Amino acid sequence: MNDQPSTSAAATGGPQAGRFGDYGGRYVPEALVAALEQLDEARLKARIDPAFQGELERLHRTYSGRPSILTEVPHFAEHAGGARILLKREDLNHTGSHKINNVLGQGLLAKRMGKTRIIAETGAGQHGVASATVAALMGLECVVYMGTKDTQRQALNVARMRLLGAEVIPVSHGSATLKDAINEAMRDWVTNVGTTHYAIGTVTGPHPFPEMVRDFQRIIGVEARAQVLDLVGRLPDAVCACVGGGSNSMGIFHRFIDDESVRLIGFEAGGHGVGTDKHAARFSTGVPGVLHGAYTYVLQDEDGQTLESHSVSAGLDYPSVGPEHSFLRDSGRAEYRPITDTEAMDAFSLLCRTEGIIPAIESAHALAGALEIGRELGPGAVILVNLSGRGDKDVDTAARWFGLLDDEQPDGLEQR
């Protein structure tokens, strides 16, 4: 029975609709409220509709490749103080990350609501690729907004989206990253809300997005919990995941929330270090505020202006975080720690060389975190890590980081 999402205050329409404690809500222009209400109604119906759930399950099984497997990584774990480390392999999903889980669900909802066009924001490009893919599959028009800083560091994903028939619109104002792509997608949505569904890629934004996206990602934890029990015979001691907006982490955490013995630990981008101004550690230096429709932790200055975030990984480079994480953090149910660029890249390299798996740089933050937690917990501990994406998109960044480009051909990737 616990494999169904719990009915929250939001679902029952009480006075706390769309709130996780104080966090969440719906801070949006009035022009969007009707669309949010329509979406909320559609997703609540779909959640209990066997036809919808059956179609989603079929797509998981026959299209994206679920269930994703669990891989134990003993050689990598030798560096983790004797702990056992188990990877939930969302990197093996079609399109290369957990993002497809959410977009398949929202694509089906868009069709149910009679929308013919979906728009999306993307940072690393994984959500954009997943959106372009699902749009191609379902016959929807697709427009993806992406900051120009990200189109440069994730050029391969831009080409991938265009191959799939999506229009990619580079966004050059503001910090030219994920936050500005969301602003631009919101502007598009306000203008075209009659025909368009905004498929937000993470557990943030106005209600019902944080709850709906979590519900679509929840399958990660549902599968992983059963797989760990099957393999180890007991629950893990800790579940580790990286936290940008927070969808892969909410996805793997949620099924474990009632398992009090299981520590839930999210790893944010510590960038150059939380003592510098180049990081995305919202829970280290952010304060609660409103960004992109939700009340949650935000990196902001004393005038309430959003501060620019930094991370070596585009997918974690976001100044805000999903409101349910803020709630889990304040309640103490989950912990959040920063991982620096260097720590993440070291863990990235270690997994490549010890296990033959190239992780996304985002997921490498969770791997670095698992090494840290393993050393703290000591021998015999079992740590489940969400390997949320694969690193093909990051080869360029990693090659530069590790200086792998031969001097004889320095222009190989440079001038691609």
Added chain:
Amino acid sequence: MSGVATVLAKTREQGRAALVGYLPVGFPDLQGSIDAMVAMVESGVDIVEIGVPYTDPLMDGPVIAHAADVALQNGTRLADIFTAVRAVAHAGAPALVMTYWNPVLRYGVDRFADDLARAGGAGLITPDLIPDEGAQWIVAAERNGLDHVFLVAPSSTPQRLRSTTSACTGFVYAASSMGVTGARTSVGDAAEVLVTRTRQMTATPICVGLGVSTGAQAAQVAAFADGVIVGSALVRCLADAASPADGLTAIRELSAELAAGVRRKR
């Protein structure tokens, strides 16, 4: 009766619509923005909307978003809003502050309301705060005699038109077409339909915004609305000007043209 309500009662008595002009604080710089606001009042603008520059203005089109960027790069601070409010009030027009919600939240909702009232401000227009989330603000505003203006849109359901208009004081802001701020060549029927639907719900005056840039368009909207709100077209006067003096001249000319528009016989 609030300053805004008084102005709208007076313009209604005169058989015309009110002219509401928007400019952001700090564009092209702090003094330049204040001079332009005062010039608007001197040239026939009845109510001034003072914009708070914000890093993530997701309801604004390129003209206002750019102005906000420049204002922030110039070092504009939230406290500068109160300087502008005092100048506008001194020039004799109600000063309504238009702001995204996070700056107010960070400043402290009660503290912001107190300081706005102390500066002689008339109230707030909140493009990303719907009344459903606005309980604390409404209480703070009432305590200080400030207006709380919320928006309605063509997509608003009858139920939301009723609840939103009942939460508004001063006027109801009708965002006439779906989309972000910015001048449009045609104002379209959507505005009139929205005003008609909104009137069925409330006796509060209704001002129409988003898209008006000329005297002729102002006259067209003035035929069915209680007030005409102009933003991007005024900001563009400053953005396109070769010098600060040219900018003020352009502001005066456009304000006068719009003021004549709202006075054209209905």
